[in-house]
Amino acid sequence: MPSTLPRLYAHPFSSYSQKVLVALYENGTAFEYRSLEEPGANEELASLWPMRRFPVLIDQGRTILEASCIVEYLDLHHPGPMRLVPADPKAAMEVRMLDRVFDNYVSTPQQKVVLDKLRPEGRQDDHGVQKARSMLETTYAWLDRRMAGREWVAGSFSLADCAAAPFLFYADWTHPIDPGFANLHAYRARLLARPSFARAVDEARPYRGYFPLGAPDRD
Numbered sequence: 263m264p265s266t267l268p269r270l271y272a273h274p275f276s277s278y279s280q281k282v283l284v285a286l287y288e289n290g291t292a293f294e295y296r297s298l299e300e301p302g303a304n305e306e307l308a309s310l311w312p313m314r315r316f317p318v319l320i321d322q323g324r325t326i327l328e329a330s331c332i333v334e335y336l337d338l339h340h341p342g343p344m345r346l347v348p349a350d351p352k353a354a355m356e357v358r359m360l361d362r363v364f365d366n367y368v369s370t371p372q373q374k375v376v377l378d379k380l381r382p383e384g385r386q387d388d389h390g391v392q393k394a395r396s397m398l399e400t401t402y403a404w405l406d407r408r409m410a411g412r413e414w415v416a417g418s419f420s421l422a423d424c425a426a427a428p429f430l431f432y433a434d435w436t437h438p439i440d441p442g443f444a445n446l447h448a449y450r451a452r453l454l455a456r457p458s459f460a461r462a463v464d465e466a467r468p469y470r471g472y473f474p475l476g477a478p479d480r481d
């Protein structure tokens with residue numbers, strides 16, 4: 263009998279994969295984990311999504327792309343005790359806005375710095391990397407103010423925190439968050455203590471050697 267569980271193409275060390283894994287673990291959702299470490303998985307991914315970006319979710323004959331949309335899809339089609347996009351449309355809008363902030367102004371510049379390291383010798387983009395680091399600084403300052411007096415970034419734990427967890431984790435490795443941003447550091451620590459994200463971080467430990475800038479000896 264073929265599996266009827268939703269199948270996730272993902273890699274344990276990938277931040278966008280972790281965003282979806284946190285959502286799955288929050289709700290204890292049963293799924294088939296097609297790790298891109300497994301033979302044939304990359305070829306399957308390429309046939310499902312020519313962009314070859316991951317994660318990708320397959321469910322009931324549907325192909326769901328983009329981590330945020332996968333989390334929204336799971337909330338609708340495989341709901342669990344934790345609603346990650348609030349039912350109230352006004353609260354949902356706030357969650358989506360913060361989710362966009364983490365994708366566009368934390369993950370995108372973080373990836374820019376890391377991917378520059380993988381460019382061929384002599385083809386580095388120093389100006390672009392400088393701009394990415396400056397964007398991270400601006401976002402850190404904004405988020406530090408945003409997190410004053412808050413536990414989670416947009417009300418109760420949500421899609422936006424699923425994004426924040428891996429993106430702040432790797433952003434701090436890439437461009438360390440100034441110790442003066444105490445609210446932001448405390449938020450990153452709260453995310454690391456959350457069992458869903460702690461599990462994702464543990465599953466990714468064996469792959470730390472993949473980090474192009476060299477993984478620090480800490481979480």
Ligand SMILES: N[C@@H](CCC(=O)N[C@@H](CS)C(=O)NCC(=O)O)C(=O)O
Binds near residue numbers: 327
């Ligand atoms: N916009 C996509 C971004 C996904 C993404 O960049 N995933 C990375 C792994 S964290 C990836 O696919 N990297 C491989 C590549 O760029 O070829 C999403 O939200 O899911």
